[in-house]
Amino acid sequence: MISIGERINGMFKDVREAIKNKDPKAVRELAIKQTEAGASFLDVNVGTAAADPAEAMKWLVEVVQDTVKTPIAIDSQKFDVVKAGLSVAKNEILINSSKGDPEELDKFMTLAKEYNASLICLTMDKTGIPQDVARRMEFAMKIVEKAVEHEFELSKVYIDPVLFPINVDQKQPALMFDIFNQIKMISDPPPHRNVGLSNFSQGTKEKRLLARVFLTMGISYGLDAAVMDVLDKDLMDAAITAEIIMNQHLYSDSYLTACRK
Numbered sequence: 001m002i003s004i005g006e007r008i009n010g011m012f013k014d015v016r017e018a019i020k021n022k023d024p025k026a027v028r029e030l031a032i033k034q035t036e037a038g039a040s041f042l043d044v045n046v047g048t049a050a051a052d053p054a055e056a057m058k059w060l061v062e063v064v065q066d067t068v069k070t071p072i073a074i075d076s077q078k079f080d081v082v083k084a085g086l087s088v089a090k091n092e093i094l095i096n097s098s099k100g101d102p103e104e105l106d107k108f109m110t111l112a113k114e115y116n117a118s119l120i121c122l123t124m125d126k127t128g129i130p131q132d133v134a135r136r137m138e139f140a141m142k143i144v145e146k147a148v149e150h151e152f153e154l155s156k157v158y159i160d161p162v163l164f165p166i167n168v169d170q171k172q173p174a175l176m177f178d179i180f181n182q183i184k185m186i187s188d189p190p191p192h193r194n195v196g197l198s199n200f201s202q203g204t205k206e207k208r209l210l211a212r213v214f215l216t217m218g219i220s221y222g223l224d225a226a227v228m229d230v231l232d233k234d235l236m237d238a239a240i241t242a243e244i245i246m247n248q249h250l251y252s253d254s255y256l257t258a259c260r261k
């Protein structure tokens with residue numbers, strides 16, 4: 001499982017305040033805690049309140065990489081904000097994310113190649129997010145075609161079919177599972193399958209349980225990456241256990257300690 005720690009996001013009050021006051025303390029703590037929890041990447045998102053989002057992104061990326069060596073996922077759909085983050089990046093980067101419009105994919109794939117970065121692509125465009133399997137798969141095919149055209153390694157491509165909250169549309173999870181399964185068979189090697197896991201349980205009363213069960217079920221259909229709450233130990237252990245059940249790691253009685261990073 002490629003776990004992308006979601007907590008360094010201006011949507012959370014502590015991070016929003018940190019950005020506003022240029023006080024790195026809270027951000028450093030979140031970088032360390034999420035790294036210790038086993039995050040593969042740390043998502044960095046300036047949120048909507050930052051006065052100068054490009055400057056805020058540079059600052060956040062610098063604070064995080066001065067604190068930990070964990071690779072960063074630069075989370076913005078604004079090209080200039082992503083570019084600003086990349087301009088100060090020292091380590092491996094995952095760009096999160098490009099929309100699926102052909103011209104957006106051209107811009108973002110060119111940029112990703114220039115920085116040897118990986119790239120999350122959303123199955124949506126400027127007209128919105130399709131809610132059915134067929135149109136999301138059309139985007140997935142286009143994304144793979146674009147990667148081939150740009151000679152951009154498919155192992156560096158992540159496709160995100162955009163997960164909706166369960167309280168918005170209860171038919172979505174089954175559709176998502178179908179999509180993970182189909183994306184797995186789209187190419188060899190296939191692109192990664194990613195979701196923003198906390199989108200799913202936002203505004204519900206059983207947040208952690210819903211996220212945990214969606215993640216384990218998703219893994220059984222081929223989900224292999226998520227922007228998620230890596231500080232939720234039950235969630236991380238459930239993901240490892242789902243992967244053991246799917247025969248992705250070798251079972252031993254101490255598999256949890258063996259697989260925790």
Ligand code: THG
Nearest residue numbers: 006011012013097120160195196198199202203227
């Ligand atoms: N796909 C990709 N990247 C993404 C998303 C996605 N990045 C952003 C987002 N979606 C994933 N990150 C979060 C982070 C937090 C929450 C949801 C998604 C969240 N926050 C709580 C809430 O809104 O209820 C609490 C916020 C607070 O405490 O203020 O759920 O889909 N590629």
